[in-house]
Amino acid sequence: MNILQMEQVKFVANKEVLLDIPYFSLGKGDILGLIGPNGAGKTTFLKLLSFLQAPTEGDVLYKGEVKHADTLSIEERRQLAVAMQQSLLFDMNVSNNVAIGLKLRKENRKVMKEKVDYWLEKFHISHLAKKNGVSLSGGEAQRVNLARALILEPEVLFLDEPFAALDFPTKIQLMEDLKDILKDTNITTLFVSHDLIEINNITKKLAVIIEGQLKQMGNTKDVIHHPNEQAAPFLGKWKELYTI
Numbered sequence: 001m002n003i004l005q006m007e008q009v010k011f012v013a014n015k016e017v018l019l020d021i022p023y024f025s026l027g028k029g030d031i032l033g034l035i036g037p038n039g040a041g042k043t044t045f046l047k048l049l050s051f052l053q054a055p056t057e058g059d060v061l062y063k064g065e066v067k068h069a070d071t072l073s074i075e076e077r078r079q080l081a082v083a084m085q086q087s088l089l090f091d092m093n094v095s096n097n098v099a100i101g102l103k104l105r106k107e108n109r110k111v112m113k114e115k116v117d118y119w120l121e122k123f124h125i126s127h128l129a130k131k132n133g134v135s136l137s138g139g140e141a142q143r144v145n146l147a148r149a150l151i152l153e154p155e156v157l158f159l160d161e162p163f164a165a166l167d168f169p170t171k172i173q174l175m176e177d178l179k180d181i182l183k184d185t186n187i188t189t190l191f192v193s194h195d196l197i198e199i200n201n202i203t204k205k206l207a208v209i210i211e212g213q214l215k216q217m218g219n220t221k222d223v224i225h226h227p228n229e230q231a232a233p234f235l236g237k238w239k240e241l242y243t244i
């Protein structure tokens with residue numbers, strides 16, 4: 001089943017077509033990478049697909065129905081969690097930062113505590129529970145950010161360059177942890193990145209976006225090793241530099 005779909009979607013700003021997607025679908029359980037150079041339209045694509053921004057033309061469908069930000073129910077909105085590169089944490093301790101969405105839902109206290117403990121443990125940040133969110137390192141903050149998104153048990157997780165600000169060892173460690181968590185939860189994921197190493201590590205499917213258009217989409221390994229003519233110049237550069 002397709003959870004999300006785009007049909008004849010365009011996003012135009014200042015008379016420039018920034019995104020032109022005739023058709024796209026995200027199936028249940030997909031872990032799809034979206035890769036492309038700077039300015040290709042990755043973040044715009046994510047915002048349109050998560051109903052944070054409306055397309056200029058065309059439709060975005062959630063479970064087969066055309067939806068807009070104002071026609072999504074609160075329950076549907078809750079199913080779509082977004083975590084961006086910059087983790088904006090609140091000036092409160094880590095446990096409360098992770099619990100914030102559950103508090104808004106007026107979740108039972110005992111259940112909330114159990115869930116917070118579970119997700120802190122999953123992301124190996126239990127020792128930070130009492131620390132203030134604004135005092136954390138980038139790597140710690142991103143773990144809190146991801147725990148805060150996943151504790152809501154969303155149907156779809158949108159990740160926009162979640163590791164971009166992290167140093168290499170921190171990135172590798174978090175990437176491994178996230179990979180295990182995605183495997184365990186089977187959560188449908190759109191993972192935006194311009195880093196082929198991250199994409200190769202985490203995703204099963206891959207879409208290549210260049211100049212606002214999807215140039216190729218398929219099994220991640222197939223796309224990396226057999227890019228078509230349009231995707232090859234971008235992916236080829238990576239393969240020249242790294243053994244993937």
Ligand SMILES: Nc1ncnc2c1ncn2[C@@H]1O[C@H](COP(=O)(O)OP(=O)(O)OP(=O)(O)O)[C@@H](O)[C@H]1O
Nearest residue numbers: 013014018036037038039040041042043044045194
């Ligand atoms: N609302 C908007 N109005 C005008 N231009 C926009 C708007 N949103 C995005 N853009 C432009 O659209 C292009 C694509 O931006 P987007 O952030 O989606 O790219 P990206 O692939 O995520 O890039 P990066 O890898 O650098 O984050 C950029 O040139 C950006 O300046």
